[in-house]
Amino acid sequence: MSLPATTAPPPPAAPPPDPSTPRRSRAHSLTRLDLKFSPYLYIAPFFVIFGVFGFYPMLRTAWMSLHDWNLVGDHTFIGFDNYTALVTDEYFWNATVNTFGIFLLSTVPQLLLALFLANLLNRTFLRARTVFRMAIFMPNVVSVAAVAIVFGMLFQRDFGVFNWLLGMVGVDPVDWDAQRWSSWTAVASMVNWRWTGYNTLILLAGMQAIPRDLYEAASIDGANQWKQFWRITLPMLTPTFVFVVILSTIGGLQLFTEPLVFANGNITGGDQREFQTLAMYMYELGIENLNTAGYGAAVAWAMFIMIALFSLLNFLLVRRSVK
Amino acid sequence: MNSASQRLWRTSPLTYCALVLAVLFSIYPFYYMIVIATRSLDAINDVPPPMTPGDSFGDNFGRVLDNDAANFVTGLINSLIVSSVVTLSVVITGSLAGFAFAKLRFRGRNVLLLSIIVTMMIPTQLGLIPLWGMIQDLGWYDTLYAVTVPFLVSAFGVFMMRQYASQAVSDELIEAGRVDGANTFRIYWNIVLPALRPAAAVLGLLTFMETWNSYLWPYAVLTPENPTLQVSLAFLSYAYYTDYSQVFAATAIGTVPLVIVFIVFGRQIIGGIMEGAVKS
Numbered sequence: 001m002s003l004p005a006t007t008a009p010p011p012p013a014a015p016p017p018d019p020s021t022p023r024r025s026r027a028h029s030l031t032r033l034d035l036k037f038s039p040y041l042y043i044a045p046f047f048v049i050f051g052v053f054g055f056y057p058m059l060r061t062a063w064m065s066l067h068d069w070n071l072v073g074d075h076t077f078i079g080f081d082n083y084t085a086l087v088t089d090e091y092f093w094n095a096t097v098n099t100f101g102i103f104l105l106s107t108v109p110q111l112l113l114a115l116f117l118a119n120l121l122n123r124t125f126l127r128a129r130t131v132f133r134m135a136i137f138m139p140n141v142v143s144v145a146a147v148a149i150v151f152g153m154l155f156q157r158d159f160g161v162f163n164w165l166l167g168m169v170g171v172d173p174v175d176w177d178a179q180r181w182s183s184w185t186a187v188a189s190m191v192n193w194r195w196t197g198y199n200t201l202i203l204l205a206g207m208q209a210i211p212r213d214l215y216e217a218a219s220i221d222g223a224n225q226w227k228q229f230w231r232i233t234l235p236m237l238t239p240t241f242v243f244v245v246i247l248s249t250i251g252g253l254q255l256f257t258e259p260l261v262f263a264n265g266n267i268t269g270g271d272q273r274e275f276q277t278l279a280m281y282m283y284e285l286g287i288e289n290l291n292t293a294g295y296g297a298a299v300a301w302a303m304f305i306m307i308a309l310f311s312l313l314n315f316l317l318v319r320r321s322v323k
Numbered sequence: 324m325n326s327a328s329q330r331l332w333r334t335s336p337l338t339y340c341a342l343v344l345a346v347l348f349s350i351y352p353f354y355y356m357i358v359i360a361t362r363s364l365d366a367i368n369d370v371p372p373p374m375t376p377g378d379s380f381g382d383n384f385g386r387v388l389d390n391d392a393a394n395f396v397t398g399l400i401n402s403l404i405v406s407s408v409v410t411l412s413v414v415i416t417g418s419l420a421g422f423a424f425a426k427l428r429f430r431g432r433n434v435l436l437l438s439i440i441v442t443m444m445i446p447t448q449l450g451l452i453p454l455w456g457m458i459q460d461l462g463w464y465d466t467l468y469a470v471t472v473p474f475l476v477s478a479f480g481v482f483m484m485r486q487y488a489s490q491a492v493s494d495e496l497i498e499a500g501r502v503d504g505a506n507t508f509r510i511y512w513n514i515v516l517p518a519l520r521p522a523a524a525v526l527g528l529l530t531f532m533e534t535w536n537s538y539l540w541p542y543a544v545l546t547p548e549n550p551t552l553q554v555s556l557a558f559l560s561y562a563y564y565t566d567y568s569q570v571f572a573a574t575a576i577g578t579v580p581l582v583i584v585f586i587v588f589g590r591q592i593i594g595g596i597m598e599g600a601v602k603s
Contacts, residue, residue, distance in 0.1 A: 031506070038507040039429040042419040046476040047435075049416075050442065053473035057450030057457065064453060071456050117345055120338050134589040135346040137596075138353070141585045143536035145553045146574045149560050150352045153359065153567060161355070161372050197349060198596075205597035254446055257538045265561040279448055286452035287543055296452050304449050 061297045069294030071286070082298035092299065094273050095281040096306075098184070102259070102277065103252040105188035106195075111244065113192075114199035119229065121200065122207045133204075136197040147190050148261030155186045155262075177262060183275040190258045195251070199244050206240025207233060242318050246311045253307045254279050278303045356578065360384075360571040367567050383572035392562060394547060395573055398555030405471050405551060406534040412475040413530045414523050421484025422515045426497060427507070436485070443478045451543070458544050469544040470551060474534065480526050483599060487522035488515065525595030528588055532581060552577045 065082055069075040086092050121132060139147070154161045155176040163173040176186045210233065218228050234241075256279035263269050267284045269276030276284075282303065286296025359367060362377040387395050423429070424436050454473065463469040492515050500510040516523075541551045547558045556577055560570045585592065 034506050035427075036429075039423040039427040039432075042423040042427075042511075043435065043481075045416040046420050046439070046478070046481055049473070049476045050478065053454060053457075054442065054447070054450060057453040058445065060453035061449055061451075071452070071459075117342070120342055123338060126338070130590060130593075132342050132346065133593050134585070136342075136349055137589070137593060138582070138585065139349050141532060141581050142353075142578050143538065143553055143556075143581075145536075145538050145556050146356070146578050147352070149556065149570060149574050150356050152560075153571075154352070154355065159368050159370060159372055164370065164372050193348070193352065201593060201597055208597075250444075250446060254448055256448075261557060261560070265557065282448065282451070283543070287455050293452050293456070300449050300452060304446060307446060 061300050064294050064297035065301050067294045069297065071290040071293040075294065078294075082295050083302070085295065086298055086302055091273060091276075091281060092278075092302075095276050095278045098180070098269070098273075098275050099253055099255065099277045099279075101180070102184050102188050102191070102255060102275065103249075105184055106191035107245075107248045107252050110192045110196050111199060111248065113196050114203055114244075117196070117200045118203035118207055119233065121204050133201065136200055138197065139194050140198045142194075144190075144194070144257040145261055147194055148258050151186065151190045151193070151258075152262050152264075177270055178274070180274045183259075183262070183270060187255070187259050187262055187275055190262070191252070191255070195248070199248070202244050202247075203237065203240060206237050210236045238319060242315055245314045245318050249311045249314055250307055253303065253310065256280060256283070278306075353578075353582070356571055356575050359567055360575040362568055364566060364568050379568065380572060383568040384576065386566070386569045387559070387573045387576070390559070390569070392547060393555050393559045393573070394550055395552075395555050395559070395576075398550040398552040399577075401467060401550065402535055402552040405467055406531050408471055409474050409534045410527050410531045413477045413480045414527050416476045417480030417484045417526060418488075418516060418519050418523055419511065420481040421486075421488050421519070422492075422511050424481070424485040425488035426492060426494070426515070439478045439481055443482065448539075451540075455543055464544055465546045465549050467549075470537075470541045473540075477530065480530065483526055484519060484522060486599075488519060491522070492518045521591070522595070524588070525591055528584065528592055529595070532584070535581065 064075075066077060066079060067075040068078050068081075117136060120126075121129060121136075126132070155163075157163060157173055157175045160176075162176075167173065174182050176182045214232050214236075215228055218232060223231065255277045259269050259275045259277055260267065260280060263275070267276075267280055267288055269280055278299065282296050282299040284296075285292045285299060287293075358373055358376050360383060361380040362373050363379040363382070366373055366377060366379075387393065424432060458464055458469045461468075463472075496514055496518075497510055500514050505513065536553065537551075538553045538557070541554045542557060545551060545554050547554070550558065556570070556573055559573055
């Protein structure tokens with residue numbers, strides 16, 4: 001952050017304009033207007049567009065959730081009835097369990113693997129490091145739709161590569177999208193494949209910010225690599241790790257496209273809703289069935305509250321356990 | 324560096340093995356995509372699954388183009404238009420606002436900046452249902468306005484440009500511009516924007532890729548008659564469940580431009596991501 005003095009516009013450097021030359025004084029007042037108002041002009045596009053298409057819909061979601069709202073136009077105020085209905089909604093809890101199940105199956109292995117890879121990439125004398133970094137990050141470049149299409153095929157029951165590999169070690173073919181655990185595994189593997197490289201890079205950036213002399217001092221004291229990783233790298237990495245965990249939480253709890261494409265566009269996520277996530281349930285209520293938009297809005301807010309609480313919880317947990 | 328730390332930071336063959344394994348895992352689905360996209364339809368049902376590319380790509384891609392239900396070419400053109408417009412706008416509005424927040428003084432600056440940072444933490448899905456209704460009311464359903472206008476600005480873009488501008492643009496240079504009688508916009512255009520070019524390139528690439536790949540919202544407001552590329556791919560894969568070589572040929576065509584962009588600019592993109600991570 002720079003000092004206030006350096007960001008201040010320069011004081012009028014020129015001596016006060018000669019009143020006998022009106023042209024110059026008009027130019028001067030134009031400059032004053034420019035200095036005073038142009039900053040607002042430059043930030044206005046963001047606030048106008050975000051206000052209309054970002055902030056307003058968000059508030060409106062809250063308002064809608066207090067109504068029996070129909071996207072075609074009818075609505076009546078019902079207070080918190082939508083929220084109390086959620087408590088006994090079987091599909092809502094089903095979607096919540098699915099979302100957290102897939103979230104755990106994707107976030108935990110993903111972050112452990114990213115930590116491991118980042119530690120490998122952090123070696124000083126590593127050759128071809130740019131190539132490694134790029135190759136590991138590449139999955140993040142492809143669209144979710146493409147990933148889900150390709151993985152859908154890899155997870156095919158009859159001629160998919162994964163079942164063929166399982167068959168080689170004597171396991172019967174799995175009908176991946178038919179059961180909970182298997183569909184969760186399939187969806188989580190797409191998420192893992194796409195995001196491990198991204199998290200690796202973020203963690204690597206955090207590792208490279210740790211001063212090297214700490215390691216040198218430790219190695220002179222006889223600490224081995226493993227010890228150094230636990231005593232230096234991990235504690236110093238806490239802020240980055242918190243950042244990555246929270247980012248993964250926000251993304252993971254909003255999971256939508258991977259399960260949707262894996263279900264071939266079926267918004268219920270499998271015949272028995274085996275892998276319908278909260279975001280899919282919200283979409284089903286609010287957009288596929290226009291007449292339950294108010295209830296869908298309540299799901300949206302419930303989701304947001306869960307994300308916020310869970311991020312906070314993760315934040316506290318990660319900070320405590322690593323410190 | 325002394326010899327103790329040299330030993331410590333050396334890279335063992337095991338490290339390379341692990342990294343190569345990770346790279347193979349990262350690349351395999353791309354390779355598999357090409358294998359299926361170049362195979363004839365019946366070769367796909369083989370056991371063991373095909374492991375090498377075939378020669379049917381032209382044939383498969385021909386079927387994509389002939390497929391009236393997918394509107395693949397329309398999707399490709401639409402994606403190009405939407406991604407370009409959104410990218411250009413995010414870079415311009417982001418650099419203008421970033422410049423203002425970093426280098427200009429005005430009342431309420433800190434509060435406004437803080438409000439932008441807070442909005443970065445709110446999930447977009449929170450406003451999804453009303454936004455869908457708004458698009459209907461505006462008469463934008465199934466038009467490119469619906470997938471362009473709401474994304475013309477980005478909080479992340481403003482924040483990133485602000486961070487970069489506060490370091491990369493020296494105050495002396497701006498003062499010199501003022502002394503020479505340049506107004507604020509000329510200073511932005513002639514001094515600030517050129518200095519922001521590296522950050523603008525990274526922001527532009529990230530925005531382009533994100534817009535090109537976005538799925539949920541276009542799927543909600545577009546129909547198969549006027550899709551973006553991802554929407555076209557989705558309807559192709561849902562409707563033509565068994566014709567995998569056709570779907571994969573289309574998926575490959577939709578992915579190749581991104582991979583090329585990434586191979587050319589990957590170094591900058593990765594640098595930008597890593598730099599952004601340390602500062603935030």
